[in-house]
Amino acid sequence: MSREQAILSQLDASAGRGVRPEKAQSALQEVPSLALELSSLEAELTRATEDAEETLRAAARHLVGSGGKRIRPTVTLLACGACGGILRHAVPFACAAELTHSATLLHDDVIDDGPTRRGQPASRVLWGNAVSVLSGDWLLTRALEIVAAEPARSAALPALLATMRRLVEGEVLQLSLRGSFEATEQDYFDVVRGKTASLFGWSAAAGAWAAGLRGEIPDALAEFGEGIGMAFQLVDDALDYAADPELLGKRLGQDFLEGKATLPLIRALQREPALRQRLAALLEGKLDGAAVAADVIEAVKRTGGVEAARAVAREHTASAMEALTRVPDGTHRRAMAEAARHLTERAF
Numbered sequence: 001m002s003r004e005q006a007i008l009s010q011l012d013a014s015a016g017r018g019v020r021p022e023k024a025q026s027a028l029q030e031v032p033s034l035a036l037e038l039s040s041l042e043a044e045l046t047r048a049t050e051d052a053e054e055t056l057r058a059a060a061r062h063l064v065g066s067g068g069k070r071i072r073p074t075v076t077l078l079a080c081g082a083c084g085g086i087l088r089h090a091v092p093f094a095c096a097a098e099l100t101h102s103a104t105l106l107h108d109d110v111i112d113d114g115p116t117r118r119g120q121p122a123s124r125v126l127w128g129n130a131v132s133v134l135s136g137d138w139l140l141t142r143a144l145e146i147v148a149a150e151p152a153r154s155a156a157l158p159a160l161l162a163t164m165r166r167l168v169e170g171e172v173l174q175l176s177l178r179g180s181f182e183a184t185e186q187d188y189f190d191v192v193r194g195k196t197a198s199l200f201g202w203s204a205a206a207g208a209w210a211a212g213l214r215g216e217i218p219d220a221l222a223e224f225g226e227g228i229g230m231a232f233q234l235v236d237d238a239l240d241y242a243a244d245p246e247l248l249g250k251r252l253g254q255d256f257l258e259g260k261a262t263l264p265l266i267r268a269l270q271r272e273p274a275l276r277q278r279l280a281a282l283l284e285g286k287l288d289g290a291a292v293a294a295d296v297i298e299a300v301k302r303t304g305g306v307e308a309a310r311a312v313a314r315e316h317t318a319s320a321m322e323a324l325t326r327v328p329d330g331t332h333r334r335a336m337a338e339a340a341r342h343l344t345e346r347a348f
Helices: 003-016 021-029 034-048 054-064 071-082 087-111 123-127 129-148 153-177 185-210 216-242 263-271 275-283 289-302 305-324 331-343
Strands: none
Touching (some): 034 071, 054 129, 071 087, 071 216, 087 153, 087 185, 123 129, 153 185, 185 216, 185 263, 216 263, 216 289, 216 305, 263 305, 305 331
16 A cells, blocks of 8 residues: 555544545545645655754654644645645645644644654654754744745745744643643633644645635635634544543543643533542642543543533534535535544544
8 A cells, every 4th residue: 555545544544433434535535636646745745854954854754754644734735626726736835734733743742741652652752852842843944944935925924924823822821721620611722723723724725825816715714724623623632531542542531641621621620620629639649540530531421521522523513614615616625525524523
């Protein structure tokens, strides 16, 4: 199986668990030249790091080359096709989206002391925190350089700079709330809009810019992307309490064990405030982690936190689909809609 076929298979698999995968597979596989341009993307990602200092290149490629579903670049390519553009013209923007996403992962692993990423040791484990942070910084600058060299840079570059600012602000807000378990639902949504939805929005709009469009359609795609990004993160946060740990690739409850209050837990705390004291004691090392984790996961399920997160995810998906109706209909738009629905309804 080629790398591009593997990417489509990963998208199909993650999209389809529990939600009729044949439709997501059909929609993606029917898009002309998508697999070819995903292959071009992989080559572009390799070229993008060729001139990095040796250690930075090794740490960056360790993550960038380790797999991943390439969801954001795929959105960029499909959006370009939906706007009547040639998909290969969107490959540089797709590359910039993936490099930016990879940079945030390198930074996140340092902030969270993450030991693994995509089933292998995190870059910070192999090269240290300082190199991991600097590799992430380097990838961000490389993404900006790639976008600055494109004909559509007048629209794409300021928007990417604004997106990077939102990414940082979302991370800082999450960090400021970490460990207190006092975050409100508004706090949570502000974090997700910054950390996740903003880059999905840029990735979608970038496809339209690559196709030469400005104005309403890129705006509609940005709205679509942000809606899908919100839904995607909500489902991820629900899975942290309800998935099969082996399929999820991490133990359940990882978010609250790191001091993060996501929507499922926030809803549970509203109904059972006494959980807050147990969580605080857990982070202080006063209680057994395994026992408290089991109690909290059960409480989140009992109070409907998982279902609540999924319900809100569906609301954001519906809003995203409404925005997508402002984009010309066709094979590419239908593939975007089908894949987006499945990705935000996935279940492990």
